[in-house]
Amino acid sequence: MPVVSRVAVDDARRILVCELLVPHDLRIFHGHFPAVPIVPGVVQVGWVVELARQHGIAAGRCFGIVTAKFRRLVQPGMRLAARIEAGPGAGQCQFTFELDGAAVATGRLQFGPGHG
Numbered sequence: 001m002p003v004v005s006r007v008a009v010d011d012a013r014r015i016l017v018c019e020l021l022v023p024h025d026l027r028i029f030h031g032h033f034p035a036v037p038i039v040p041g042v043v044q045v046g047w048v049v050e051l052a053r054q055h056g057i058a059a060g061r062c063f064g065i066v067t068a069k070f071r072r073l074v075q076p077g078m079r080l081a082a083r084i085e086a087g088p089g090a091g092q093c094q095f096t097f098e099l100d101g102a103a104v105a106t107g108r109l110q111f112g113p114g115h116g
Helices: 041-054
Strands: 004-012 013-021 062-071 079-088 092-099 104-113
Touching: 013 041, 041 062, 041 079, 041 092, 041 104
Parallel strands: none
Antiparallel strands: 004 013, 013 079, 062 104, 079 092, 092 104
């Protein structure tokens, strides 16, 4: 997980806004392009799932990615502004990661009953 800071949660609207610092020592970097380390999209989605569950934005099992766009490589040392909120459909959450006001990754996930 990245280092999470500047956390603001709107429980009524189910919105989380925070800052994510991508540490240089994430285990994923050991085998994922060691010369030019990047955070794979699937790992970024995992961060969303974990944060959405921790902050009550989503519950249950993540069944899939409704939509996702990874617009820029996420690398060690980046500080991303994150917004995760309840999505337009039942059991959905949507996310945006930004760097200096520009979208790095966006998407919407589908959750449902169950664990995992």
